[in-house]
Amino acid sequence: MKSPRFWTVVLLLVVTALILHSRGDTDRVPASEPLSRMPETIGQWTGQDLPIGDDVLAVLGKGDFLNRVYTSSQPMNVSQTSDPVDANLPIGLFIGYFPTQRTGQSIHSPQNCLPGAGWTFDSHRYTTITDATGKSFRVGEYQISNGETRQFVIYWYQAHGRSIPNEYVARAYMVADAIRMDRTDGALVRVITQISPTETVADARGRAVRFTGLLAPMLPRFIPN
């Protein structure tokens, strides 16, 4: 019992225990509105909720989810080349908000789910988009296809006022924010629109980006900064 080595180790362990117990095991979860209160009308688009199956909810875990299709009431054509036939193609919006990720669940990546449903990623890149208020944010842009059907996808992870397209970076920020602020809340936002055979990819992208630009300033109400 006189060994300095033994007492050093005991001291280290006691200090560790004190450090660990000085902090509770619950997160600070800032108040936020439920996603169901997301405006029905965004710009020229009007939304309609799509139900999420129980089995899907079980895979998603504990959180608040919004799955909506927004359709445009007025025809729109951003392209100079094609006729405005498919101008009011719908835009799908999915948001999964997790108030806490402490229990080990993490936000599901579309990188897994989309191929799981038969989609292949044709191209992807990270880019910066400017929203309606002029604030810029980082997103991932993806073109996916399934047979003849093509879609344009914009998605990113939103947490504490930060937008991150990469799931690993998002995870690293979650760990850092958990240490700094004791918060592990975060969300995945996915905007998806069909690329019709008669339009260019730029048209579809323009539609998705415009919608995203209008949507982004509304997010802090539901996904606290």
Added chain:
Amino acid sequence: MKYNVLRMTGSAQAESHSPELLANRQDSGSVRLESAGEPRRYGWLPYAIISALLVVIYYRIAGKLIYDWYTIPDYSHGFLVPLFAGYLIWDKRESLSATPVRPTWSGVSLIVFAIILLILGVYGVELFTTRMSFIFLMGGLIWTFFGGKMLRELRFPLLVLILAIPIPAIIFNHITFPLQLLASRIASDILPMLGVPVLQEGNVIQLPVMKLEVAEACSGIRSLMSLFALAIFYGYFLERTTSRRTILALASIPIAVAANVVRIVGTGLCVQYWDPDKALGFFHEFSGWVMFVISLCCLYLVHRVMELILPATGKKA
């Protein structure tokens, strides 16, 4: 050198602590015999103090881990892992008691590293790091109190404990998900040959009468981790060289894919030729222990084939 002759009570330790501390006990037991001349009255006390501290630090973490073993099907083998590690130590008891005990300050560095990992893990809510810290901490304690040689003797049982720690989903999915897609693809190539036309999109397989979603479209091959752990146990008991054990462990990956193919094909056949409702029940049942039995049979077959192709030469201890 005093604590070398101490005995451990082991009464206050949490479940997951036992394998390593068991080693301490055995080792110190043998050392005690050597120095039995001097009686030590409170020899067990330092062990009790350290065990109690470990319990105070890890009880929440261990609780959550055991809960995960209980609830996550991929990790139900977690209960077996500490037992296996304990067995490994018991199996080595002779070489352990022959290992000289040389406490060293160097071990403290590993303890400090483990503690930093633990605190960052708990504050950063990163369960994997938190749990890994326990293995480092045990390594550090063994190193500090019994010396580097003892740590080297005990490294395999310590490393085996990693099998009980769930890999972060973000990484696990990247391994298992492509395998899941592969299984779906192979199954939908086989089904038409058996008279069941299918349309496959990723993990969703459209049969003539119903849609078979290889349910957890996002979760890959569930049983891979259990099978991998089991292949390691199996290899340990039935093979004698590291290379052959490694082959068996790696064989668990194609086996997991094959078992999944069997599951999907079996369900497809049931839907086509029997009763769709019953097929679904079968599908879910199949994802459980039936799958596991099939996988085990495959593992056995792989082992037999391995014996045929590469017969074990000269039994090496």
